[in-house]
Amino acid sequence: MPRREDIEFAFRNAMEIDKSGRRVVTTSRFVEELHAVNWMWTMREANRWIELSVSTFKDVSTEEGENRTFALYNPNGGL
Incomplete structure (x- = not known):
């Protein structure tokens, strides 16, 4: 049975560091991590959650x- 706190866990696990050194999350990776913790979301649902729940990512x-x-x-001076 999926737990609500698993969504944030999946988001953290989906983070990667790109070539320029930024921490990034792709929707497809987030959805993969959600499936691993029994949340079966579409990419649209995952994007919506990120938009509404995560203010430190753009x-x-x-x-x-x-x-x-x-x-x-970083809202105080850059990406």
Whole structure:
């Protein structure tokens, strides 16, 4: 049975460090981690949760579609 705290756990596990050293999360990776903890979300549902629940990441996607890329940013001076 899925637990609510597993969503944040899955989000943290989905974080990776890109070539420029930023912490990023892709929607597809987040959905994979959610499935591992018994949350069966679509990419649209995952994007919606990130938009509403995570204020320290912003969308830095370079392509259209549901598989978006979110990067950790510093509101006091940069990405």
